[in-house]
Every structure is written in structure tokens, then in C-alpha cells.
Amino acid sequence: MSTNEMTGGEAIARMLKAFGIGPMFGMGGFQLLPFYDAARRIGLDHNLINDERCAVFIADAYAKVSGRVGVCDATLGPGATNLVTGLVEALNAGSPLVVFVGDSHRLHSWKNMTQESRQTEILRPACKELIRIEMVERIPELVRRAFQVATSGRPGPVVVDVPEDVCHATHPFDDADFEADEACMSAPSLRCRPASADLEAAARMLGDAARPLMLCGGGVHISGATAEVEALAHALNLPVAHTMTGKGAIACTDPLSAGLFGRYDRIANRLIEESDCLLVVGCKLGEIATKRYTVPAAGKRVIHLDNVAEEFGRTFRPMLRLWGDAREGLRDLHAALAPEADTIRARQQPYAEDVAARMVAWRKSVEARLTSAERPINMARLLNELNKAMPADGILVADGGFAAHWGGLLYDTKRPGRGFVPDRGFASIGYGLPGAMGCALAAPGRPVVGLTGDGGFNMVMGELETARRLDLPLTVIVVNNAASGYVKALQHLMYGAGAYQSSDLVEVNYAKVAGALGCTGIRVEDPNEIAEALRIGIGSENGPTVIDVVVTRDPALMLPGVDNRTVQVRKGDRVA
Missing domain, CATH: 3.40.50.970 (Thiamin diphosphate (ThDP)-binding fold, Pyr/PP domains)
Structure with missing residues (x-):
């Protein structure tokens, strides 16, 4: 095992290399110069941005489409505070990001250092977790922690605050220090499944319904569950409506697509009104999706599948809560309904044809x-x-x-x-x-x-x-x-x-x-x-x-x- 004396900035770069990150963007300053130098030498795909907010937006979109962790950086002060809007987008949308910000030299902090601010206090509410690195030797451990937090549960942005002296300091690292957890390179890194008794109850509710409807939010994409949505929908003749972020849960051109629901809709709001059982998947049921909390109407029979327990009942009290990953939950629900699927699909055929006819009529109108x-x-x-x-x-x-x-x-x-x-x-x-x-x-x-x-x-x-x-x-x-x-x-x-x-x-x-x-x-x-x-x-x-x-x-x-x-x-x- 070889030992290499290197700066904290190089240790960060080597950890990012180990995690196999994609393109990253930032605007450097003195605090992170050792990182920039190491990024050049070891071949990280780092690019200059013109505005730090856009660096976070790029990382956010990269994470949304690839499922991998988006990475960017900023210098202290105005660089760090320019990140806030993009961080909140990622936090609310469930995008896995790891964002590095330089900070002032600890020996001189709070002595009117140039561009100094209480940036950790400003950034903390805008991210899932903020990790401040106080010792150079802990860099590999804490970068791993950042990727772990960013990709687990509801994914989100993690800010890593790096003081100037920690980034410039040196330490004899071992090669073994720079090991990455492959599971944490993309989200979700961990998945949980709803309780079997709850799945059985959900299967009974859907199996007994005359006009069931699935409502999909952005969590379907975070989970990578679109194949499961499509499979369950086609197995049961179960129409699917979506939020803006849930668009693509099934193809919009699919005959079972009911389109957007909420403030702006095609046919979906009327279908929700007529439905006797709603399956809500990976959706927070926020203001626009619910037409300012009026859709669905109070008292509707709702099954809510989500991996964030705090979302249950926030805007609508479901009859049944399925706490778990969307992909795994839909797979299990499909399996529970499989023995009756042919019967349900045949029974639902006229309903499915009605939905398709309504969409054709809307397009014509x-x-x-x-x-x-x-x-x-x-x-x-x-x-x-x-x-x-x-x-x-x-x-x-x-x-x-x-x-x-x-x-x-x-x-x-x-x-x-x-x-x-x-x-x-x-x-x-x-x-x-x-x-x-x-x-x-x-x-x-x-x-x-x-x-x-x-x-x-x-x-x-x-x-x-x-x-x-x-x-x-x-x-x-x-x-x-x-x-x-x-x-x-x-x-x-x-x-x-x-x-x-x-x-x-x-x-x-x-x-x-x-x-x-x-x-x-x-x-x-x-x-x-x-x-x-x-x-x-x-x-x-x-x-x-x-x-x-x-x-x-x-x-x-x-x-x-x-x-x-x-x-x-x-x-x-x-x-x-």
C-alpha cells in the first residue's frame, strides 16, 4: 500500500474521480485552487461557468436525466450564496447533488476576511445536509458521506463546506483511502418496500374499484419506475394521469394516458372526480397538482405510495399509506393483483375505451x-x-x-x-x-x-x-x-x-x-x-x-x- 502526501484539494478531486462523476461546473477562487489544480492533473471534466446558479441548474438537470449524482462547486461568499436558488430546486425536486464551496481560513475567520459571510447558515436550509470539513485527513470519509446522503431516502443536494486552510493543507493519504461506494453513485442507492399487509389491502381496493385511476408525480422518475407504471396500467386497464414532473410516467400518446391533472388539465380532473379509487404514486400533491388543494375532493378513496413518510397527509389524508420505493411498491402491487389481472382488465375495458375517447374528443375540441x-x-x-x-x-x-x-x-x-x-x-x-x-x-x-x-x-x-x-x-x-x-x-x-x-x-x-x-x-x-x-x-x-x-x-x-x-x-x- 503506497502513501502519497497531497493537499486537501487533491484528496477531494481523487474522491470525485473514484465516484466516477460526470461533467462538473464551477467558478474558482483562492480557497479551492488546490482542487482546481488537481482536477486538471488527474483529468476531471471540470468546466468554468459564468454564474454559479447555472452550475447548480446544470447539475440538477444532469442528475434528473442520468440518475447519477450531479456535482458543482463555488468559491466562498458571493459564489456560495449564488447557489441558493438552484439548491432549493434540487432539494424540493429530489435531485442528488454534491456541491463543494470554499470557505475562509479558520485562523482568520470573523476578522473581516474578503467575501466572508455566514455562508453555512445561509446554505443549511437550502440543502438536505451541510457537511463542514474541519480536518484534512477526514476528507475521504466525509465526501463518501455526502454521496451517501445525497442518494438515499428522498435524494437531495448535500453541501460540503471546505475552509481554505483545509483545502491547502497536506496529509499522507493511503491509496485505500480513496474508495467509493458504487451504490451511492446514483439514486436511489437504497430502496424499501411497503408492508405486505398494506399491499394486500391496496390490491383489494384496486381490485374492487369500478373506475380506478393512477396519479403519478416526479417520484416515479426518481425511482426509475416508469416500466412498472406502464406494466401495471396495461395489466389492469388502469388509466394514468400525471403532474408536470410526472409527465412520461407512461407515454402521453398511450391510450391509457389521461394527461396532466390539477390547475391545468385535459380530461384528468373530471376522471378524478368520477373515480372510486385513486392510486397516488411518488407525488407530493402540492398546490398546482391539486388545483390549490381542491383535487381530489375531500373523502376520496386514496392509496398513497411514497418513500417519504412525512408526505402522507400533508395535503390530503389517504385511506391507505404505502411507505416504500415507487418501483418496488408497484412491482409488489402488480404481483398481488396478478391472479385477478385478466378479469380486472376485461372488466375495465369499456372504462379504458371511454378514457381514450375523451382524449380524442379533447384534442378535436x-x-x-x-x-x-x-x-x-x-x-x-x-x-x-x-x-x-x-x-x-x-x-x-x-x-x-x-x-x-x-x-x-x-x-x-x-x-x-x-x-x-x-x-x-x-x-x-x-x-x-x-x-x-x-x-x-x-x-x-x-x-x-x-x-x-x-x-x-x-x-x-x-x-x-x-x-x-x-x-x-x-x-x-x-x-x-x-x-x-x-x-x-x-x-x-x-x-x-x-x-x-x-x-x-x-x-x-x-x-x-x-x-x-x-x-x-x-x-x-x-x-x-x-x-x-x-x-x-x-x-x-x-x-x-x-x-x-x-x-x-x-x-x-x-x-x-x-x-x-x-x-x-x-x-x-x-x-x-
Whole structure:
């Protein structure tokens, strides 16, 4: 066994190498310089970012699509505090991340060190766990701990705080110190199964139901349970509805798909109302998914399968709680129902046919919007063209707010799996471009499109330089309405035409912006030009493409609904 004297920074780099991490992003400072030097020497795929928040967004999207741990870093002070928004996204969404931040030299802490702040106190609520390394010799142990915590239970981000003197200090490490737990390289690293008695009760409830319905959230993707969702749905003729993050639990084009439920839905909310047994899988039943806690209605028979016990009863009291991993729980539930599956499937055939017929009728009822020739362009037409252009293995990344809601309602995945990636953990705008970068890195060869508003793109457009530097073949669609569209639409709804405050943007040609940054830029003002622009962007292998789509400026038509429905606002309720 050989012993090597090395810095703490090199020890961190060697541990990351042992865990086989993918691309990581950061912006260095003096505190982490030994780590940067070691990353160069041992061949870590480390890349400079222009804004630390985007580093976390990239890591988050990478983790969502690959299932592997996303890694990034930041220097102390403003570098560390810039991480907060992305960390909360990962925390709420269940994305496994390990994030390193430099900190001040302990000998000089609290003596007005440059950029010093109480960063551990700021970051602690934004992550699953914060680990501060106080002794250089403990680095291998604590990095292993970070990966273990990030990938177990509900996955999440772990922050590793590294004081300057610990990173620069040296210690004689043994080769055996740099061992990684292979199970903790991806999430979930551990799985638990619901109790057998609870599974038997759930099987009886589903077997006796006349109109059962499965409601899937993002936990289905975290667990890697889409094959199990599809298998159980087809075995029983069990229709499936989904949240925004649960899209792809089964293919949206599957006859058993009931589409999005909650605030924006196609046919799912009525099916929930008519159902006599709901199977909720990997879903927190939050505000948007439940249409502000009104769907399902109180008293519904609900079976809730989740691996986080604290979620049971938080927003809806289920009749039966199944505490366990979604994949394992669905497998066991399928096995329990197998003896009766043929009988149930035959009995449910007319119900399944009714669901499929309702979806066909819904599509027909909104066809005029989906094929609209309006100028400026109707959002429904844009999403319809995207549905036609995207191959089955494509990934759509939807930025927060406006883009996520339109995409959640209208975008159709063509196969089960994570083909739709919205940042619904925190719903921050600015995710579209860096999220697309993370997906492109996680799934090379798969077409990646980011859908973002002009406001969100304004926040992060500097990362086009990063995407170009890495020659990432991705497409970003900028929904250009010269406004903070969601806010302007709500102001119109609440206060009437013309009552707009701080919601307008100056007109910008983002295709020219892209060109100035060395990327391909295409501006689309005619809906008949959308298909060709998408063909060029999705088919390109020459770095990033930005498609600047000029959409409606009418705030009465901006709300994310294919029929631009009139939203009734209850007295005292300020959310549409």
C-alpha cells in the first residue's frame, strides 16, 4: 500500500474521480485552487461557468436525466450564496447533488476576511445536509458521506463546506483511502418496500374499484419506475394521469394516458372526480397538482405510495399509506393483483375505451388552437409543432412559470421515461438554457430542446458562451412576448386591461443575440416557419441553436391553457 502526501484539494478531486462523476461546473477562487489544480492533473471534466446558479441548474438537470449524482462547486461568499436558488430546486425536486464551496481560513475567520459571510447558515436550509470539513485527513470519509446522503431516502443536494486552510493543507493519504461506494453513485442507492399487509389491502381496493385511476408525480422518475407504471396500467386497464414532473410516467400518446391533472388539465380532473379509487404514486400533491388543494375532493378513496413518510397527509389524508420505493411498491402491487389481472382488465375495458375517447374528443375540441395561423404566434401552435418535430427520444426542458405550464399541458412524450424536464422543485425562471445543457451532457445523442421565456433567458443568456465553448448540440426556444408573461397575464386578470406594472420588457431579437455569441440564431414570426426552424435546430450538431419565436402580446391570451380559459379568482385568492 503506497502513501502519497497531497493537499486537501487533491484528496477531494481523487474522491470525485473514484465516484466516477460526470461533467462538473464551477467558478474558482483562492480557497479551492488546490482542487482546481488537481482536477486538471488527474483529468476531471471540470468546466468554468459564468454564474454559479447555472452550475447548480446544470447539475440538477444532469442528475434528473442520468440518475447519477450531479456535482458543482463555488468559491466562498458571493459564489456560495449564488447557489441558493438552484439548491432549493434540487432539494424540493429530489435531485442528488454534491456541491463543494470554499470557505475562509479558520485562523482568520470573523476578522473581516474578503467575501466572508455566514455562508453555512445561509446554505443549511437550502440543502438536505451541510457537511463542514474541519480536518484534512477526514476528507475521504466525509465526501463518501455526502454521496451517501445525497442518494438515499428522498435524494437531495448535500453541501460540503471546505475552509481554505483545509483545502491547502497536506496529509499522507493511503491509496485505500480513496474508495467509493458504487451504490451511492446514483439514486436511489437504497430502496424499501411497503408492508405486505398494506399491499394486500391496496390490491383489494384496486381490485374492487369500478373506475380506478393512477396519479403519478416526479417520484416515479426518481425511482426509475416508469416500466412498472406502464406494466401495471396495461395489466389492469388502469388509466394514468400525471403532474408536470410526472409527465412520461407512461407515454402521453398511450391510450391509457389521461394527461396532466390539477390547475391545468385535459380530461384528468373530471376522471378524478368520477373515480372510486385513486392510486397516488411518488407525488407530493402540492398546490398546482391539486388545483390549490381542491383535487381530489375531500373523502376520496386514496392509496398513497411514497418513500417519504412525512408526505402522507400533508395535503390530503389517504385511506391507505404505502411507505416504500415507487418501483418496488408497484412491482409488489402488480404481483398481488396478478391472479385477478385478466378479469380486472376485461372488466375495465369499456372504462379504458371511454378514457381514450375523451382524449380524442379533447384534442378535436382544441384543434383550432393547435393549428392556429395567428400572428403573433399562438403558444398552442408552437407546442403542437414541437410535438410533431420532436423524436421519441427527445428531451424538452421547460423553464419555470409560463413555459412549464404550457409545456406541461400540451407537450406529449412518446415513450415512458424522463422526456420532459421542468424545474418544478422551486419553479425558478432561468432554468431553460442551463437545464438543457445538463440534459445534453447526461444524454449525449438525444435531441434536447429548452423552452424558456424571454425574461428567463435574459437572466442566463451568458451561458450561451459556456454551451458554445462545450459545443453542446442543443436548441433553446425563446418564447418572446416582450413581457414577464405570467405576471402580465395575472395583472390583466386581476385588474383589467392596461393595469400593468413592471411586467413589460423591451423588444429584443434573440436570434441576433445568439449570433453575436457565435451560435446559430433563427427568428420566427410566421407560424408556418416553426417546423423548418425546429428541423434545423433539432438536427444540428454544430453547437447551440436559439429559435426566437414571437408569440402573442395580448395578456388576455397568455395564460397557460390551450383554450385560454377564463380563470375564476375567489375572493381573497390572488393566485389564478
